[in-house]
């Protein structure tokens with residue numbers, strides 16, 4: 001599974017460094033390093049979509065994630081996606 005986090009300036013201001021740190025932690029905690037490829041991307045041209053959060057793309061779908069929603073996002077779209 002490919003997970004790409006936007007590190008463009010707008011997403012950076014909304015907390016992308018915190019989102020990346022937390023995802024790295026959750027991936028390690030669940031021992032998913034072999035199954036998830038985490039990477040960063042410049043602006044994904046989705047600044048408006050991520051109006052309240054950071055754009056995070058899981059496979060081909062872009063989500064808006066904030067530092068406070070990253071745990072539920074991980075559960076639903078990363079663990080949920082791996083299970084499906």
Ligand code: FES
Nearest residue numbers: 006008011043044
């Ligand atoms: S800065 Fe993240 S989508 Fe534009």
